[in-house]
Amino acid sequence: xxxxxxxxxxxxxxxxxxxxxxxxxxxxxxxxxxxxxxxxxxxxxxxxxxxxxxxxxxxxxxxxxxxxxxxxxxxxxxxxxxxxxxxxxxxxxxxxxxxxxxxxxxxxxxxxxxxxxxxxxxxxxxxxxxxxxxxxxxxxxxxxxxxxxxxxxxxxxxxxxxxxxxxxxxxxxxxxxxxxxxxxxxxxxxxxxxxxxxxxxxxxxxxxxxxxxxxxxxxxxxxxxxxxxxxxxxxxxxxxxxxxxxxxxxxxxxxxxxxxxxxxxxx
Amino acid sequence: xxxxxxxxxxxxxxxxxxxxxxxxxxxxxxxxxxxxxxxxxxxxxxxxxxxxxxxxxxxxxxxxxxxxxxxxxxxxxxxxxxxxxxxxxxxxxxxxxxxxxxxxxxxxxxxxxxxxxxxxxxxxxxxxxxxxxxxxxxxxxxxxxxxxxxxxxxxxxxxxxxxxxxxxxxxxxxxxxxxxxxxxxxxxxxxxxxxxxxxxxxxxxxxxxxxxxxxxxxxxxxxxxxxxxxxxxxxxxxxxxxxxxxxxxxxxxxxxxxxxxxxxxxxxxxxxxxxxxxxxxxxxxxxxxxxxxxxxxxxxxxxxxxxxxxxxxxxxxxxxxxxxxxxxxxxxxxxxxxxxxxxxxxxxxxxxxxxxxxxxxxxxxxxxxxxxxxxxxxxxxxxx
Numbered sequence: 001x002x003x004x005x006x007x008x009x010x011x012x013x014x015x016x017x018x019x020x021x022x023x024x025x026x027x028x029x030x031x032x033x034x035x036x037x038x039x040x041x042x043x044x045x046x047x048x049x050x051x052x053x054x055x056x057x058x059x060x061x062x063x064x065x066x067x068x069x070x071x072x073x074x075x076x077x078x079x080x081x082x083x084x085x086x087x088x089x090x091x092x093x094x095x096x097x098x099x100x101x102x103x104x105x106x107x108x109x110x111x112x113x114x115x116x117x118x119x120x121x122x123x124x125x126x127x128x129x130x131x132x133x134x135x136x137x138x139x140x141x142x143x144x145x146x147x148x149x150x151x152x153x154x155x156x157x158x159x160x161x162x163x164x165x166x167x168x169x170x171x172x173x174x175x176x177x178x179x180x181x182x183x184x185x186x187x188x189x190x191x192x193x194x195x196x197x198x199x200x201x202x203x204x205x206x207x208x209x210x211x212x213x214x215x216x217x218x219x220x221x222x223x224x225x226x227x228x229x230x231x232x233x234x235x236x237x238x239x240x241x242x243x244x245x246x247x248x249x250x251x252x253x254x255x256x257x258x259x260x261x262x263x264x265x266x267x
Numbered sequence: 268x269x270x271x272x273x274x275x276x277x278x279x280x281x282x283x284x285x286x287x288x289x290x291x292x293x294x295x296x297x298x299x300x301x302x303x304x305x306x307x308x309x310x311x312x313x314x315x316x317x318x319x320x321x322x323x324x325x326x327x328x329x330x331x332x333x334x335x336x337x338x339x340x341x342x343x344x345x346x347x348x349x350x351x352x353x354x355x356x357x358x359x360x361x362x363x364x365x366x367x368x369x370x371x372x373x374x375x376x377x378x379x380x381x382x383x384x385x386x387x388x389x390x391x392x393x394x395x396x397x398x399x400x401x402x403x404x405x406x407x408x409x410x411x412x413x414x415x416x417x418x419x420x421x422x423x424x425x426x427x428x429x430x431x432x433x434x435x436x437x438x439x440x441x442x443x444x445x446x447x448x449x450x451x452x453x454x455x456x457x458x459x460x461x462x463x464x465x466x467x468x469x470x471x472x473x474x475x476x477x478x479x480x481x482x483x484x485x486x487x488x489x490x491x492x493x494x495x496x497x498x499x500x501x502x503x504x505x506x507x508x509x510x511x512x513x514x515x516x517x518x519x520x521x522x523x524x525x526x527x528x529x530x531x532x533x534x535x536x537x538x539x540x541x542x543x544x545x546x547x548x549x550x551x552x553x554x555x556x557x558x559x560x561x562x563x564x565x566x567x568x569x570x571x572x573x574x575x576x577x578x579x580x581x582x583x584x585x586x587x588x589x590x591x592x593x594x595x596x597x598x599x600x601x602x603x604x605x606x607x608x609x610x611x612x613x614x615x616x617x618x619x620x621x622x623x624x625x626x627x628x629x630x631x632x633x634x635x636x637x638x639x640x641x642x643x644x645x646x647x648x649x650x651x
Contacts, residue, residue: 104552148281174440
């Protein structure tokens with residue numbers, strides 16, 4: 001059983017998946033940020049590979065991509081970060097990347113190198129399954145796929161069948177970024193996706209507060225994904241981001257915990 | 268749809284359903300004779316087709332090689348861009364979309380989209396790099412006058428590539444009601460095919476006109492290549508003929524990375540803006556900065572079909588420096604009374620270089636993709 005499967009199996013509450021752009025703002029501080037996310041109670045780390053054209057990301061994470069590139073990280077450095085984390089923790093790690101760095105390194109080589117470094121899953125944002133022959137034909141690392149608000153039912157079922165680890169449900173149309181509230185139809189959409197797959201369903205895009213984390217958990221998410229709020233904490237606190245990132249993770253954590261306690265109170 | 272190994276649909280999941288819908292509505296549009304008739308009427312009576320094929324009286328005389336200009340610069344708006352924007356805007360309208368989103372670099376595509384939106388009654392939002400807005404203030408004013416909303420993009424280098432990123436983001440949020448009117452034969456499938464088809468009117472006319480007026484096909488057809496839409500529109504209808512096809516890329520100020528925009532001559536295979544193509548990038552897959560004196564060629568990728576034609580050996584691509592383009596810009600103005608866009612001046616420069624090696628009596632057709640009024644600031648500013 002993979003570390004991702006194990007984490008979902010072990011927990012009776014929604015997992016918290018904390019994302020950061022690898023190398024933001026520098027490779028050294030990025031490792032501190034990641035360790036701080038682990039200590040603050042993240043259940044899984046999503047590590048984003050810096051990219052020059054992050055078309056699926058909103059302004060906050062786009063600036064994190066720019067900072068990481070300025071900070072000098074290269075792909076090998078992303079793998080080094082995972083290896084460094086692995087020396088400290090068995091937490092599941094999912095890589096999130098755009099297709100081009102994978103294709104330029106060679107798809108098979110990139111996936112093997114990521115798995116060897118200790119990554120458990122990989123989400124290639126702009127590589128739909130139709131373009132993902134190499135990804136789908138290997139066993140070393142779990143392919144994670146996104147379900148978008150525009151994804152029709154037959155495609156949802158296809159993605160739910162070929163993905164491994166979990167499905168990433170995008171809460172609302174558009175790009176990454178925090179929102180005041182998640183859409184009202186989220187519970188219905190989570191339910192629809194769960195009918196299409198045996199995989200756990202993680203909800204991302206728009207979760208940056210205890211309130212939105214609670215909403216996602218209450219909507220039936222098996223995990224909530226927080227990204228922009230973490231990149232935002234790094235941006236606002238360039239001198240000591242690790243502490244503030246830890247605070248942000250604890251804040252989100254309190255939202256999923258509130259869901260758990262309200263649920264047990266109701267029983 | 269792939270062009271050999273190039274092309275594909277490297278898009279985030281949120282865009283997959285809209286791209287499929289677009290493929291379907293385009294397939295319907297192609298077969299719909301009403302739609303095609305409406306497009307033809309717009310192209311002739313609104314945009315000013317067909318454009319002349321003009322045989323230069325003076326240019327090329329020294330080499331005794333005939334140079335003909337396909338005068339896309341005479342179209343409404345001053346560039347070939349309107350062929351594509353009228354086509355896509357009509358497609359959008361007929362498939363029930365309520366608004367148009369576009370990116371623009373120099374502003375030519377933004378202006379052409381604003382015109383198409385105005386005439387077809389569709390609101391237009393144009394994304395434009397903040398740096399480009401400053402460089403192309405006149406086009407910003409034109410777009411506003413035509414009723415478009417301009418959204419400045421300040422991320423990255425605040426130029427065309429960043430504007431494409433932002434337009435894609437906006438489309439991801441609004442795809443149900445809006446059409447992304449991409450400005451060149453780039454992007455995820457089906458965009459490269461759609462843009463090529465709408466621009467192919469250039470090559471079709473060129474073919475018939477050169478037979479009718481010159482009694483022969485040209486030996487060589489030359490067009491400039493940024494994203495490559497006027498070039499693919501010129502080349503595609505000539506693929507099955509013996510005409511040699513030449514694309515002129517931005518050689519910029521030097522061949523160092525960051526100093527040019529020659530994606531086909533200097534690029535490596537990679538994915539940019541949804542397609543697998545030839546890309547200017549580093550060994551890590553990070554997109555390189557680019558430079559060209561002409562904003563329209565200042566782009567790190569290129570339409571995937573050009574990468575395919577290059578690999579097949581069916582088209583050849585050569586680099587033209589900023590200085591060569593500037594000198595061709597002045598020469599054409601003086602000799603023929605035609606001020607070309609700096610983009611098109613790259614094609615003219617390439618033709619002049621080719622003419623030196625060609626036999627007397629040969630014929631070169633150059634697609635003059637746009638007029639140069641927009642570039643006077645750049646050219647005159649560069650002199651002072």
